[in-house]
Amino acid sequence: MLHITMIGCGAIGVGVLELLENDPQLCVDYVIASRGSEALVRQRLASFKQPPQVLTALPADARPDLLVECAGHRAIEEHVLPALERGIACLIVSVGALSEVGLVERLEAAAERGKTRIELLPGAIGGIDALSAAKVGGLDSVNYTGRKPARAWKNTPGEQACDLDSISEATVIFQGSAREAARLYPKNANVAATLSLAGLGLDRTHVTLIADPHSDENVHHFEARGAFGRFELSLRGKPLLANPKTSALTVYSVVRALGNHAHAISI
Ligand SMILES: NC(=O)C1=CN([C@@H]2O[C@H](COP(=O)(O)OP(=O)(O)OC[C@H]3O[C@@H](n4cnc5c(N)ncnc54)[C@H](OP(=O)(O)O)[C@@H]3O)[C@@H](O)[C@H]2O)C=CC1
Numbered sequence: 001m002l003h004i005t006m007i008g009c010g011a012i013g014v015g016v017l018e019l020l021e022n023d024p025q026l027c028v029d030y031v032i033a034s035r036g037s038e039a040l041v042r043q044r045l046a047s048f049k050q051p052p053q054v055l056t057a058l059p060a061d062a063r064p065d066l067l068v069e070c071a072g073h074r075a076i077e078e079h080v081l082p083a084l085e086r087g088i089a090c091l092i093v094s095v096g097a098l099s100e101v102g103l104v105e106r107l108e109a110a111a112e113r114g115k116t117r118i119e120l121l122p123g124a125i126g127g128i129d130a131l132s133a134a135k136v137g138g139l140d141s142v143n144y145t146g147r148k149p150a151r152a153w154k155n156t157p158g159e160q161a162c163d164l165d166s167i168s169e170a171t172v173i174f175q176g177s178a179r180e181a182a183r184l185y186p187k188n189a190n191v192a193a194t195l196s197l198a199g200l201g202l203d204r205t206h207v208t209l210i211a212d213p214h215s216d217e218n219v220h221h222f223e224a225r226g227a228f229g230r231f232e233l234s235l236r237g238k239p240l241l242a243n244p245k246t247s248a249l250t251v252y253s254v255v256r257a258l259g260n261h262a263h264a265i266s267i
């Protein structure tokens, strides 16, 4: 059985725990919550048969097989870097955090010192395997468009780009590099960062973000061109009820990744 620590227990975290509840090969022992949110998180987990222990930091003597981050950008600095130094393998969903200059190198160095590994999860997008294979032959361009319902852009700089409550048609709220998108939209542009890290890099991947008042889906579309040929993918994700910014596929992506570590065959 694999012993897991989960960082963050919001929409993704709860969804993952629900799906893992009956998997005999995976056990989440600890959930790490923000300071001051422990009681709320315990409440969220009250209906679980065997709820994980809720803490605000990993105990010094804990040695989970895997740590999975489902929290947000600041959790990388706070929890992932120290865990890597301790030799704990980490799975990351908040990939946009790696847009901060120097953080990729710091994560690599911490993993090397801990003799362990970091896995960046595909989350709400697919095709990362093909894009990253295409990179080997050389890529010429990668263009990504993220289109979400207007409500998904609440409390983001999208509110300055347009009036989200009154737009009557799909409106471009951002155009620029994946690095800038991930910095400005930490809860909405992790996919942009993932595509760029698998492909042409944070500064050469072109990103367009759209608020669409007529859509109830999170639509991720990208087109890559290179020596391999051309690749286009459009993924129409259903948002989670608990968080309209986040697609349900992100939860399944975490469960798949954890299962691949525990089961005899990985796919
Ligand atoms: N790769 C991808 O495709 C996607 C990635 N994401 C990433 O996943 C993150 C989580 O998404 P989601 O579950 O929907 O968000 P939620 O806001 O529903 O949940 C996040 C939870 O993590 C907690 N949290 C935040 N920071 C920390 C921290 N430093 N330590 C411990 N707990 C923390 C929050 O608690 P509190 O509010 O009390 O701080 C909250 O309970 C997003 O912020 C985004 O970065 C999301 C969607 C897709």
Ligand SMILES: O=C([O-])CC(=O)C(=O)O
Pocket (backbone or CB within 6 Å): 124, 186, 187, 188, 189, 190, 191, 192, 218, 237, 245, 246, 247, 248, 250
């Ligand atoms: O869940 C999604 O659809 C994608 C998302 O929020 C992100 O890229 O950060």
